[in-house]
Amino acid sequence: MTVDIVARFTIDGEPQVKSRPRFARQNGKVRTYTPASVKQAQQVIAWKFRESVSGWKVDSESSFGLVAVFFSDTQQRKDVDNMIKLICDGLNGVVWDDDVQVDEVSGKRGHDVKGNARTEILVYRMGKRRRKQKNCLRCGTKFDYYESTKNKKYCSAKCHYETVKENRTRECKYCGTSYEKQHAKQQYCSTKCKSDALTITRPCKGCGVEVRRPKSQTKNETWCSNECMRKNKTHCIHGHELTPENIYIAPGTNRKNCRICRTEASRKRRARKTISVVKP
Structure with a gap:
């Protein structure tokens, strides 16, 4: 297989590993973050690549291969796959868009004398990537x-x-203004439009002042206030004329009540009580 070598560079110092993310509680919420030492190690990898290859532009169309040899001068236990992961993440946005473009990886761990720890990296291009679009x-x-x-x-x-x-x-169903609905049943752009659409203006039967009332309440007489209704109302809801002889005012109130309606209601209540007593 023919490969195109992109860069060969060396990072001095003890090889680092890609450690797991850390968790911290902040303002009552759990936050995930990457340790500062890992971020710094990834920046060093990116800088070393840019030093070895000047003018390189991120390639999102090719597949890549990676060879890394890690020389440690200590007996510290480190996993090769975690060290390779650090290099792949450090080259994200520098060599390739994402390390999913890395189709081939080779890693080897070795030991060297004290003070000679290093990481040798080789990056090569393998050709156009195979991808579904x-x-x-x-x-x-x-x-x-x-x-x-x-x-x-x-x-x-x-x-x-x-x-x-x-x-x-x-x-909007009322004014025609375009708006972004918040739920499926919303039909109006604002509460004002909804109020205007579901109400109607009618004159007060007593004083003639224009008042707005819900459409469901406009089937009967329209009054601007209770005071106006008590002052100007001439018939009860059942059509009985409110003459001085037919008006009953309950103690402590100024509301006009129809005596005929009160008598009829009392008669019906007594009839219901009689039926309930006689029923076995």
């Missing part, structure tokens, strides 16, 4: 997908968000 449903841009992400429809989170935002946009 599909078109973004929004912008048409081709993007990579894998078996675990085969149902992915958009190339980025931005395209996904813009599509969801468009699907949530509708016109």
Whole structure:
């Protein structure tokens, strides 16, 4: 197999490993972070690569191979796979977009005299990467997908968000303004539009002042206030005229009550009590 050597460089010092992420509680929430020593080691790897290859641009179209030889001057136990993982992550965004482009890895651990610890790295290009692609449903841009992400429809989170935002946009049923709905049953852009759509303006029967009332309450007489209703009402809800002889005012209130309606209601209550007593 023909390969294209991209870079060969050496990092002095004891080989480092990619340690596990750390967890800390902050403001009542658990936060995951990478230790500062790991970040610093990854920066050193990126700097060494840029020193060895000037003018290199990140290649997202090729597949790569990596050879790493680790020389330690201590007897400290270190896993080769964790040391290789540190190198792959350190070269992310420097050599390749993501270390998923690394199709071949070779690592070897050795020992050397005190003060001569180092890591020798070889990066080579193997050719065009084999990948599955599909078109973004929004912008048409081709993007990579894998078996675990085969149902992915958009190339980025931005395209996904813009599509969801468009699907949530509708016109207000009352004023016609476009708005972003918060739930499926929302029909109006604001509470004011909803209030205006579900109410109607009618004149007060007593004084003629225009008042807004819910449509469900406009089937009967419309009054601007209880005081106006008590002052100007001439008939009860059942149509009996409120003459001085037919008006009953309960103690402690100023509300006009129809004596005929009160008498009829009392008669019905007594009839119900009689039926309940006689019933075996």
